[in-house]
Amino acid sequence: MARSTTSDDGGTGTAAGTGSGGASGGASGGGPSAAVPERLLAEATRLFAERGYDRTSVQEIVEAAGVTKGALYHYFGSKDDLLHEIYARVLRLQTERLDTIAARHEVAVPERLAEAAADVVVTSIQNLDDTKIFFRSMHQLSPEKQKAVRAERRRYHERFRSLVEEGQRDGHFRPGLRPDLVVDFFFGSVHHLGTWYHADGPLSAEQVATEFSDLLLHSVRQP
Amino acid sequence: MARSTTSDDGGTGTAAGTGSGGASGGASGGGPSAAVPERLLAEATRLFAERGYDRTSVQEIVEAAGVTKGALYHYFGSKDDLLHEIYARVLRLQTERLDTIAARHEVAVPERLAEAAADVVVTSIQNLDDTKIFFRSMHQLSPEKQKAVRAERRRYHERFRSLVEEGQRDGHFRPGLRPDLVVDFFFGSVHHLGTWYHADGPLSAEQVATEFSDLLLHSVRQP
Amino acid sequence: MARSTTSDDGGTGTAAGTGSGGASGGASGGGPSAAVPERLLAEATRLFAERGYDRTSVQEIVEAAGVTKGALYHYFGSKDDLLHEIYARVLRLQTERLDTIAARHEVAVPERLAEAAADVVVTSIQNLDDTKIFFRSMHQLSPEKQKAVRAERRRYHERFRSLVEEGQRDGHFRPGLRPDLVVDFFFGSVHHLGTWYHADGPLSAEQVATEFSDLLLHSVRQP
């Protein structure tokens, strides 16, 4: 059984091992020739972002992916599982990137914070569908999956907060600030990108990233 | 007919005519003795915030309000209408407050911006249910109501943006900033209060307001 | 009480006596200044013909008539009552006209039959809404009202059948025909006028009446 209803395998398990060598296998991403689980995740992401989790029916997902319900339930234990997988994927990506940036101890804290902030803006815009889903659909996950996602999210925020705290200890950032509030302040802005940013608008992801990063840095920096 | 399906009466219409002085009338808020439309709105707000719009059934709302479905549909054209009414109410409130603050031309712009920022944080926390609903459920409104709410929201953002622009002209705020991005940056933070703030947590509304306002001001101020 | 829920007063009772001397009274027909019961009947007739009895709500009727539900229930015991009144009205009219024509014993039977046939076609077209309602909505009447209408209808058919029988006895009409079948044959055609006749089509009521009457006469006449 490939089902992952209650699995805690970090989220890669469901799709792993399918299709290699098969006629349809191999491609990553959601193109028509991609493996079935990837295609399902890609279409689900698109549809959840477009009309919301509750308003997207399993039927619509499988039709968009060109498979049948049976196939979906072969790979995913439930609709909820699909959503959880989407969250896991984005959290994994962001955590990895933040860890890489934060670990560059040779770079001064303000530069690392600026880079981390800009990076999360860019990846949030690059995965705007995930960003939209993230803040809208958390409460539609089952309680235990919600708990798991919140825990992962908390760890991510803690790493970010550590950077702020490190900057305060080094005298770069204003000591009176509450680092947790700073993090909530900034990630509110990031999560809301999904409500107003449009790829075909006047601003590139990098422009937004630069400005958001700049605003954050000015807001915390020791004048 | 008291229905307000397409009314643009500013939202007070639904409750009008229920009679001050009547046995059931008069009270505002959602207590058990309040008028039926108010009770429905109060319970709907609570439930939408608690479990989301799509996951709240009309049945649950009327049970919580102690009336029947027929009564709900006597006052509101649809479930969607209820949600729209909630949005209209909070937008009206925030717009009024911002207008009052922004109009105090005898006060310098940074002080007015700081006050406006702190004020919207406090009222967002005081109406935390509305805040939660706002950013989660916008896309569950019917397209035309969504358009109406977005338009109203845009007007609100524009007023806020004018303050930033005024500050730039006066030389208080950094000229290189894009005022629209500043507004999106800050209101992301505000709208996300609903995802992390808890009334029984360690922070008062005023503490958050002061810190968010401070972060905003530092982020834009001419150093 | 003016209600006529179970009355057998021949159908005139409900509206009689209202409004004489009142500001709104006097006019017959359904114009905006007509008395309330007439206006209700007129709008109900129009709406029942347009969208069917079950698909017309009491709310729609009272809105079209410019009154409230309370007013409707003041004059009519039920929605069903309204429909019954419409049937009674058209049956009364047709019966009266047939009686008048059939009683002209100085005229030969074929001429009387031809005139009766043409007349019922003309009045059916002049009251096309009633004609549409008649054959579509009979089964939506309450069982007892349905019985009453059927009985009245049967009496009407019997009078018509008598003409055919009289013609057979006089040697004008073919003796082998079953008069009841002739009547059903012809009234099928008449009742179906509502499904195809349009006032703005190429045929006048009189043209249809002449041709239908001619077809009937040729179908029964002794060659």
Add this chain to the structure above:
Amino acid sequence: MARSTTSDDGGTGTAAGTGSGGASGGASGGGPSAAVPERLLAEATRLFAERGYDRTSVQEIVEAAGVTKGALYHYFGSKDDLLHEIYARVLRLQTERLDTIAARHEVAVPERLAEAAADVVVTSIQNLDDTKIFFRSMHQLSPEKQKAVRAERRRYHERFRSLVEEGQRDGHFRPGLRPDLVVDFFFGSVHHLGTWYHADGPLSAEQVATEFSDLLLHSVRQP
């Protein structure tokens, strides 16, 4: 998906694929062992004829057919779809029969018209439920389905009318008659069979057919 909401496949599609030879498949008609779509159609036909389309609930249909609502909606897109399917079935049958009869060019027109007339009476009586539904429920179809049925019906009438016109050209029928009116005259009679004919009455289908056909022929024939 077996749904046929908008299908124009001539109406057989809904039942396709249920498998001849399967444990439940094969039987036509509405017996308890028939395939699910057939059983649903059979019970719907019976109930629509008995109490009308609007007064028959989907719940009643599925209970009568011994299945669940989900099963109905698996095969039919809507209640409206069921009705449309009933119309399509009867129209197909009648069109086929008329075509066969009208195509016998070796037979003189009056004989062919008489046979066609008698045949449509017999099949209308044999499918009396369909006949009842036909004239009562047309206006309860969705506008586009109504249009489709009317178009099909028009084609049927046109074929019948062609017979009349052919007879006029051949000198068998009176030249002054409007063939379209003759057709409306006759089919009014046919459609109304449902309102008065009873299988347990004194008349056999053939007796009615013979007399109706005779009345039609006499009404149009050159004396």
Add this chain to the structure above:
DNA sequence: AATGAATGAGTATTCATTCAT
């Protein structure tokens, strides 16, 4: 690995009617 028929509990909404005023 995959199908698709079938389930059954759930959804928002409608509506004729009543009744205190």
Add this chain to the structure above:
DNA sequence: GATGAATGAATACTCATTCAT
């Protein structure tokens, strides 16, 4: 004579999920 708020039962339709094949 007339109002309109309120009822409560009924309505068509949806959908995540299961399971025999």
